[in-house]
Amino acid sequence: MSPARRLQGVKSSPVRDLLALTLRPEVISFAGGLPAPELFDVDGWTDAFAKASGDRRNLQYGPTEGDALLRALIADRMTHRGVPTAESDLLITTGSQQALTLLTTILLEPGDVVAVEEPTYLAALQCFQIAGAHVVPVASDDQGMVPESLAEVLARDHPTLIYAVPTFANPTGRTQPRERRQEIANLAATHNTWLVEDDPYGELRYEGAPVPPMASYGDKVLYLGSLSKIGAPGLRLGWLRAPQELMPTAVIAKQATDLHTSTIDQAAAATYLSNTDLNAHVAMLCGAYKHRRDTMLNALPTTVPTNTTWTTPEGGMFVWLRLPDNANTEHLLPKALSNNVAYVPGAPFFATTPDHATFRLSFTTNPPEEITEGMHRLSQTFNTPTKQTHP
Amino acid sequence: MSPARRLQGVKSSPVRDLLALTLRPEVISFAGGLPAPELFDVDGWTDAFAKASGDRRNLQYGPTEGDALLRALIADRMTHRGVPTAESDLLITTGSQQALTLLTTILLEPGDVVAVEEPTYLAALQCFQIAGAHVVPVASDDQGMVPESLAEVLARDHPTLIYAVPTFANPTGRTQPRERRQEIANLAATHNTWLVEDDPYGELRYEGAPVPPMASYGDKVLYLGSLSKIGAPGLRLGWLRAPQELMPTAVIAKQATDLHTSTIDQAAAATYLSNTDLNAHVAMLCGAYKHRRDTMLNALPTTVPTNTTWTTPEGGMFVWLRLPDNANTEHLLPKALSNNVAYVPGAPFFATTPDHATFRLSFTTNPPEEITEGMHRLSQTFNTPTKQTHP
Numbered sequence: 001m002s003p004a005r006r007l008q009g010v011k012s013s014p015v016r017d018l019l020a021l022t023l024r025p026e027v028i029s030f031a032g033g034l035p036a037p038e039l040f041d042v043d044g045w046t047d048a049f050a051k052a053s054g055d056r057r058n059l060q061y062g063p064t065e066g067d068a069l070l071r072a073l074i075a076d077r078m079t080h081r082g083v084p085t086a087e088s089d090l091l092i093t094t095g096s097q098q099a100l101t102l103l104t105t106i107l108l109e110p111g112d113v114v115a116v117e118e119p120t121y122l123a124a125l126q127c128f129q130i131a132g133a134h135v136v137p138v139a140s141d142d143q144g145m146v147p148e149s150l151a152e153v154l155a156r157d158h159p160t161l162i163y164a165v166p167t168f169a170n171p172t173g174r175t176q177p178r179e180r181r182q183e184i185a186n187l188a189a190t191h192n193t194w195l196v197e198d199d200p201y202g203e204l205r206y207e208g209a210p211v212p213p214m215a216s217y218g219d220k221v222l223y224l225g226s227l228s229k230i231g232a233p234g235l236r237l238g239w240l241r242a243p244q245e246l247m248p249t250a251v252i253a254k255q256a257t258d259l260h261t262s263t264i265d266q267a268a269a270a271t272y273l274s275n276t277d278l279n280a281h282v283a284m285l286c287g288a289y290k291h292r293r294d295t296m297l298n299a300l301p302t303t304v305p306t307n308t309t310w311t312t313p314e315g316g317m318f319v320w321l322r323l324p325d326n327a328n329t330e331h332l333l334p335k336a337l338s339n340n341v342a343y344v345p346g347a348p349f350f351a352t353t354p355d356h357a358t359f360r361l362s363f364t365t366n367p368p369e370e371i372t373e374g375m376h377r378l379s380q381t382f383n384t385p386t387k388q389t390h391p
Numbered sequence: 392m393s394p395a396r397r398l399q400g401v402k403s404s405p406v407r408d409l410l411a412l413t414l415r416p417e418v419i420s421f422a423g424g425l426p427a428p429e430l431f432d433v434d435g436w437t438d439a440f441a442k443a444s445g446d447r448r449n450l451q452y453g454p455t456e457g458d459a460l461l462r463a464l465i466a467d468r469m470t471h472r473g474v475p476t477a478e479s480d481l482l483i484t485t486g487s488q489q490a491l492t493l494l495t496t497i498l499l500e501p502g503d504v505v506a507v508e509e510p511t512y513l514a515a516l517q518c519f520q521i522a523g524a525h526v527v528p529v530a531s532d533d534q535g536m537v538p539e540s541l542a543e544v545l546a547r548d549h550p551t552l553i554y555a556v557p558t559f560a561n562p563t564g565r566t567q568p569r570e571r572r573q574e575i576a577n578l579a580a581t582h583n584t585w586l587v588e589d590d591p592y593g594e595l596r597y598e599g600a601p602v603p604p605m606a607s608y609g610d611k612v613l614y615l616g617s618l619s620k621i622g623a624p625g626l627r628l629g630w631l632r633a634p635q636e637l638m639p640t641a642v643i644a645k646q647a648t649d650l651h652t653s654t655i656d657q658a659a660a661a662t663y664l665s666n667t668d669l670n671a672h673v674a675m676l677c678g679a680y681k682h683r684r685d686t687m688l689n690a691l692p693t694t695v696p697t698n699t700t701w702t703t704p705e706g707g708m709f710v711w712l713r714l715p716d717n718a719n720t721e722h723l724l725p726k727a728l729s730n731n732v733a734y735v736p737g738a739p740f741f742a743t744t745p746d747h748a749t750f751r752l753s754f755t756t757n758p759p760e761e762i763t764e765g766m767h768r769l770s771q772t773f774n775t776p777t778k779q780t781h782p
Contacts, residue, residue, distance in 0.1 A: 037447050049655070053440040055409070059431045061625035094485050098649040107519065112503075126647045130496065232450035234654030236485075256517045257492050258485040261624030262653050265441070290441045293758075 007354045022342040025251070028360040028374035029342040030296075033170065033317050038367070039223025039288055040232050044276045045096055045268065052267035057263065064255045066092025066239070067266035073273040074239055076224065081202070082212035083223065089241050091250050094261045095237030096200055096226040098254075100124060103196060104131040105253045107161055114322065115159040117145040119320075119349035119358070121170040121198065135351040138162075142311070144169060144176035147183040154191045161222075162196040166214050168201040171360040175314055178211055180300070185218030193220065200226040200238075201316035203282050206290035208314040215241060227269060227315070230282050235265040286315075289364050292371055295320075296363040299375035305382055311329060317364045320346070322357050329359040332381060341377035413733040419765035420733040421687075421752040424561065424708050429758070430679055431623050435667050443658035450655065455646045457483025458657035464664040465616065465630055472593070473603035473615065480632050482641050485652045487591055487617040487629030489645075491515060494587060494613060495522040497637065498642045500554055506550040508536040510740035510749070512561040512589065512712075515554055526742040529553075533702070535560060535567035538574040545582045552585040552613075557605050559592040559707025562740045562751040565748065576609030584611065591617040591629075592707035594673050597681035599705040601686055606632060613637070618660060620708070621673050625654040675723070680755050682706075683762055687754040690766035696773055704758055708755045711737070713748050714773075720750040723772060732768035 022029035052058050065071065071087040078085040093099040108114070111133030116124070118137035128135050136157050139149035145164050153159065164184075166176040176184070188195040197214040215223040223241040231237070242250055252259070272278075298317060300310060307324035323329065329345040336342060346358025366374060413420035443449050456462065469476040484490040499505070501523030509528035519526050527548045530540035536555050543549065555575075557567040566648070567575070581588035588605040599749040606614040616633035622628070633641055645651070665667075687710060691701060698715035714720065720736040727733060737749025757765060 032452070034452055037451050040447050040448070041446065041452045042447050045450060046441065049440040049444040050437065053432065053437045053659075056431050056433050057427050059433070059436060059625040060428050061425055061619075061624045094649040094652075097647070101648050123647060123650070126643070130644065130647050228452075233452045234450040236649060236651070236653045252517070253521065256488070256514060257487040257648075258627060259514070260627070262485075262627045262656050264623075265653050265656060268444075281591050359653075 018303060022337075024340075026340045027337065027342055028370050028377065029180045030363070030365070030374060030378075031342040031344045032365060033362050034365045035229055035233060035285075036288065036292075036364055036367070039285055041276065041281055044272055044281075045232060047275070048268040048272040049264070051271050052264050057148070060203040062260050062263040062266070064251050064260045065272050066090070066261060067263070068207045070266050070270040070273070071239075073270060077239065077273075077278075078223075078225070083215045083241070085241055088244070091240045091247065091254060092244070092261050093238045093240055093254065093268060094196065094258060095228065095233075095236040096224040097123060097127075097226060098236075098257070099224045099238050099240040100127050100196065100198065102240065102250055102253045102257065103194075104128060104133070105257075106249045107194060108133050113157045113159040115150065115157065115162045116351055117164050117169070119171055119317070119346060119355075120163065120351070121165055122348045124198065125348075133160075139176065140172070143180055144172075144174045145180075146185060147180060147187060150184060150187055151379050152274065154187060154193060158191075159193055161196055162188060163196045163198065164214075165198045165201075167199055167211065168204065168313055168318070170201070170316075171228070171318050171346065172320040172342070173311045173313025173318045175211060176214075181211065181214050181217045182353065185214060185221060185259065188220040189218050194222055195220050196222045196224065198224045200224075200229050203230050204286060204289060204317070205315035206286055206293060219243060228276075230278065230285065231272065235262075235269060237261065237265060237269050249306055271313055289317075292363045292366070292368055295368040295371045296361060296375065299372060303375045303382070304377040317362050319361045319363060321359055321361065322346075322355065323359075324357070326357060328356045330356060336378065336381040339381050340375040341374045341381065343378070395492045413728075415731075418728065418733055419731060419757060419768065421756070421763050421765060421769075422733040422735045423751050423756060425756045426620055426624060426676075426708075427679065427683075427755055427758070430665065430676055432672055435663055435672075436623060438518055439522050439659040439663040439666070440655070443655050446658070449658040453651050453654040453657070455642050455651045457481070457652060458661050460658050461661040461664070462630075464708060465662060468664075468669075469616070469632065474632070475605045476632055477570070477761070479635070479638070482631045482633070482638065482645060483652050483657060484629045484631055484645065485649060486619065486624075486627040487589065487615040488514060488518075489627075489648070490516050490615045490629050490631040491589065493586075493641055493648065495519060495524070495632065496648075497640045499524050499586060503551040504548045506544045506548065506553045507742055508540065508555050508560070508726070509742055510562055510737060510746075511554065511659070511742070512556055513739045515562075515589065516739075516742055519554070523538070524551075528742045531541050531563070531565070533565060534571055535563075535565045536571075536575060538578060541575060541578055545578060545584060549582075550584055552587055553579060554587045554589065555605075556589045556592075558602065559595065559704055559709075561592070561707075562735070562737065563704045563711040564704025564707050564709045566602060567605075570606050572602065572605050576605060576612060579611040580609050585613055586611050587615065589611045591613045591615075591620050594621050595677060595680060595708070596706035597677055597684060610634060614637045618752055621669065621676065622660065622663065626653070626660060626661050628652065628656060641718060655781070677706075683754045684710075686759040686762045687766065690763060694766045694770040694773070708753050710752045710754060712750055712752065713737075713746065714750075717748060720749045723748060727769065727772040729766040730772050732765045733770065734769070
């Protein structure tokens with residue numbers, strides 16, 4: 001198949017189409033996975049950019065691997081999170097999305113098999129489809145990817161890589177517990193298969209004990225990190241943590257892709273990380289997001305039809321729901337939009353057979369009062385009997 | 392061939408290896424294609440980033456196509472340069488290098504043929520090699536790509552795309568005149584083959600009359616533009632101008648690659664282009680770079696051995712030279728570096744059989760007095776008799 005044909009086959013970017021629909025200011029959108037803009041540390045970033053843009057070296061070309069200070073600061077942060085990391089283990093990328101694309105470039109040929117938990121992050125699915133990979137689903141339950149299902153897929157399909165969002169997954173919000181991480185890392189090691197851990201949400205935990213990243217459980221883990229959710233997504237700063245055997249190839253691919261990531265954004269981020277107490281900022285975010293999550297979860301019983309099921313995420317950005325009675329959330333979306341509220345239908349998150357009754361709600365983008373109003377509009381969309389009718 | 396194997400085969404990034412050698416402060420480097428850092432408009436960029444970073448919308452995710460104001464301003468600029476362009480014809484990319492990568496993603500399958508003028512930009516060659524393309528050289532003369540040679544390649548090899556830097560080429564500094572542009576654009580149209588015009592240097596003309604970009608000569612031209620040489624490369628801002636038939640596919644590929652280019656860098660660039668007289672800045676650059684070019688060209692007769700040949704670029708950044716007597720510029724490089732001067736050997740710029748006697752000098756990076764000193768060191772490297780010995 002030609003690349004143009006293959007790209008036309010890529011599920012034509014439902015998030016993009018949706019975001020277009022949700023740009024009307026009167027729409028309360030639970031669709032996009034956007035952090036709360038009013039919680040950005042504008043003063044901190046303004047100071048950082050003032051310092052970075054005043055140094056003419058930051059307007060020049062820079063090294064492909066990334067800003068040395070930024071790499072050192074991120075290595076430190078990862079080490080403190082339980083993943084011992086040296087500067088040389090890291091490649092700065094233009095968002096963690098680019099890190100994933102680089103991995104498909106250096107590891108996948110058309111026809112290669114990729115194993116993904118189902119449902120999973122739809123832009124990862126796009127990435128694999130563009131690479132011409134054959135995507136095979138692994139079953140997931142309330143604790144994420146199911147090891148028995150993964151073992152089956154590994155034995156039967158011999159995937160080149162396994163992709164997962166093990167912590168506060170997109171779209172389900174689920175988190176793999178320690179034991180399961182170890183099991184999955186062992187499976188990857190036994191089958192000598194790369195395991196890609198996409199971890200943009202890991203630091204956004206609102207309850208429960210932290211679980212170390214998968215990368216601390218085995219050597220076959222390729223870790224994708226991001227400043228988008230704890231810093232600011234507009235800077236497009238992410239990173240790949242990979243073993244030395246892969247790094248030179250990843251660097252060549254990065255160079256051919258965009259030479260390097262924005263020098264000035266990297267310098268500003270290094271300044272920001274040096275001058276700011278990011279842990280305090282993350283704690284503030286977690287407090288605010290916990291309140292938003294709770295507002296949404298508390299509203300759910302009176303928002304969605306009886307027998308709807310949903311996840312209760314301990315962190316991250318998303319609640320994943322399933323309507324009863326063979327409902328179709330794509331068919332319901334126009335009604336939601338006419339009620340000035342938006343969500344993402346679940347189908348595009350499935351690599352194979354979609355479950356059309358599923359959908360995703362993001363609770364981070366809107367303040368609590370907007371969430372309450374949005375959930376009210378959603379209840380009208382679903383014709384959910386209001387509280388008053390249940391005396 | 393597996394992608395990892397293919398990447399190992401990619402000429403292992405000679406520019407990178409070289410840049411590492413030239414980082415010693417005592418080295419005067421004519422190697423990298425870097426703009427002069429002391430000519431960056433630091434004040435203008437500082438103001439632009441102060442304004443951009445103070446608006447929290449610029450820290451959030453943005454549209455994949457790019458910042459609307461930036462696209463409008465670039466469309467205007469292209470229209471004024473003779474290429475009528477609407478905002479919707481443009482996709483903002485993370486440097487023009489990314490625009491080239493996106494084109495390989497959407498247009499090339501492994502085994503497809505790409506026709507390139509020889510010698511050509513080495514990171515473009517890397518890009519095509521990573522895509523698994525079969526690169527076929529087209530002969531070039533003092534006016535760039537030779538139409539008769541291109542006609543032969545089109546008839547024989549049926550390339551999927553043709554790649555050229557028609558204005559102040561990298562590495563040769565040569566420019567295709569109008570008539571040749573029309574001939575080449577016609578050939579591309581007749582054979583229904585995409586022609587990629589990479590144009591990072593087009594506005595840096597020091598003498599002679601401007602020639603409109605190839606994109607004004609035909610519909611099969613895909614234009615790659617860049618702010619790196621007229622603004623600042625650290626921001627990694629480039630663009631693809633493509634016909635509507637390709638744009639949706641290019642946007643999906645861009646989204647899968649890095650979602651979008653840095654929101655804040657785009658907003659700063661839009662502010663900068665709105666508030667600054669970029670034409671005046673470019674005129675200043677042209678004055679300074681002309682002086683540097685002349686300093687280098689004037690020094691050449693006493694720098695290089697008799698019977699060395701070189702190009703006399705009307706603009707851009709590079710002089711391309713050929714030593715006599717089967718000299719090998721790779722073998723001479725260590726001696727140059729021991730003399731604390733650097734250049735790029737020509738071999739990696741060839742898709743097929745390299746001419747080892749060739750090399751590239753960049754005249755933009757260093758001020759005139761450094762160029763004079765560097766050329767002196769180069770004359771010692773080549774054992775060129777000094778002026779005094781030619782009374």
